[in-house]
Amino acid sequence: MKAIGNIMTEEMNSLAVVGGLPLQPNGAKTEDYKQEQIRQWEEKEKRKRIEVLRQFSGLDIRFSTRKFANFQETAGNKKALKTAKGYAQSIEKMLSKDGKPPEIMKNGLFIAGNFGTGKTHLAAAIANEVMAKNHTAICMTMIDMLQKIKTSFDSHEQSEEEIMAKYKKAEWLIIDDLGSEQPTEWAVTKIFAIINGRYEACMPTIITTNCSEKGLIDRLTPKDTRDQNNAKKIIDRLYEMCVAIEIQGESWRR
Numbered sequence: 001m002k003a004i005g006n007i008m009t010e011e012m013n014s015l016a017v018v019g020g021l022p023l024q025p026n027g028a029k030t031e032d033y034k035q036e037q038i039r040q041w042e043e044k045e046k047r048k049r050i051e052v053l054r055q056f057s058g059l060d061i062r063f064s065t066r067k068f069a070n071f072q073e074t075a076g077n078k079k080a081l082k083t084a085k086g087y088a089q090s091i092e093k094m095l096s097k098d099g100k101p102p103e104i105m106k107n108g109l110f111i112a113g114n115f116g117t118g119k120t121h122l123a124a125a126i127a128n129e130v131m132a133k134n135h136t137a138i139c140m141t142m143i144d145m146l147q148k149i150k151t152s153f154d155s156h157e158q159s160e161e162e163i164m165a166k167y168k169k170a171e172w173l174i175i176d177d178l179g180s181e182q183p184t185e186w187a188v189t190k191i192f193a194i195i196n197g198r199y200e201a202c203m204p205t206i207i208t209t210n211c212s213e214k215g216l217i218d219r220l221t222p223k224d225t226r227d228q229n230n231a232k233k234i235i236d237r238l239y240e241m242c243v244a245i246e247i248q249g250e251s252w253r254r
Contacts, residue, residue, distance in 0.1 A: 049134060058140040059127060066124035076249025077118050080111065083245050084122045088129040094204045095135075095171060101202050108205040110238055112212070113247030119208040122247075123174045126206060130172050137172035142180060145194075146187050164190070168197035174206040179219035185227070188220055192230045199237045207238060 068088070073081055087094075087109060094107035109126075111119045123139065130137040140148075145167065152160045167173060173194070183191065198205050211219055213235060220231035 046134065057127060057131060057137050058144065059124060063120065063124040063139065064128065066121045067128060068125045071118060071121055071125065074249050077113075077247045080113075080118075080122065080245045080247045083243070084109070084111075084126060087243075088126050091130060091133055091135065096202050102204075105202065106241065106243055107202065108238070108242035109207070110242035110244045111206070111208045111247065112244070113210070114249070115210055117247040117249050119247055120176050122245075123176060123206050123208050127172065127174055135171045137174065138167065138170045139174040139176065141176045142178050142183075142191065145175065146183070146190065149190060164194065164197075167194045168201070168203070170203075172204050172206065173198060174208075176208050178207050178209045179211040179216045182219055182221070182223055185222040185225050188222055188230045188234075191220070192234050195234050195237050195241075199241055205238070205241055207242065 068081070068085055071077075071081060090104060093103040096102050109123075111122060113119050127137040127139040149160055149163050152158055152163050195205065197203075209216055217228060217231045217235055220234060221228045
């Protein structure tokens with residue numbers, strides 16, 4: 001991507017210039033006019049970037065509206081809501097900068113609870129906060145993530161390596177409903193590769209699940225091999241990466 005200064009210079013070359021500064025419509029030269037042109041260009045580019053981030057995120061229309069303000073607070077989720085809000089307020093401390101580790105090393109969340117208790121709403125609210133601050137976020141179910149990898153086998157648009165790189169390098173990765181479907185050996189290997197890549201790079205990762213620790217290990221163990229090695233390694237990485245949140249209560253959807 002070209003630097004803002006370089007692009008602005010190219011755009012300014014098409015304007016009348018006197019002494020290095022663009023002319024206003026009345027013919028006067030002023031630094032204020034130049035700065036206003038730059039400000040307007042930056043604002044336009046920011047709006048474009050936010051829209052690109054939203055399309056990249058995987059958030060559909062329903063979840064793009066999920067905010068903390070419209071979260072249904074109850075006695076059972078009050079603590080989880082407070083933790084999620086505090087997390088969102090500390091976003092800039094969660095990222096590595098200039099090759100240095102993030103200020104907050106345990107920079108992920110592991111949100112567990114029953115069906116319909118608001119886990120996905122909280123995760124999506126954080127994703128929307130992340131993107132509003134011009135950071136990249138991917139928010140998808142485990143099933144959708146794996147499906148995108150599979151579609152690369154018959155597609156010339158993106159390779160498997162390119163899709164895996166997106167999952168590993170997005171500033172935030174939110175995996176919704178981890179353990180909702182029992183994976184194959186191929187699938188659990190891909191999940192571990194994504195989680196481990198983010199673990200090694202100290203990248204923020206948020207998980208939602210309906211499962212307990214034991215239940216999640218069982219759900220991530222392939223039926224065909226019954227080998228729990230990758231499943232246990234995934235859980236081990238997540239415990240080191242994430243702060244655990246448990247949401248209590250009945251389903252909102254009933």
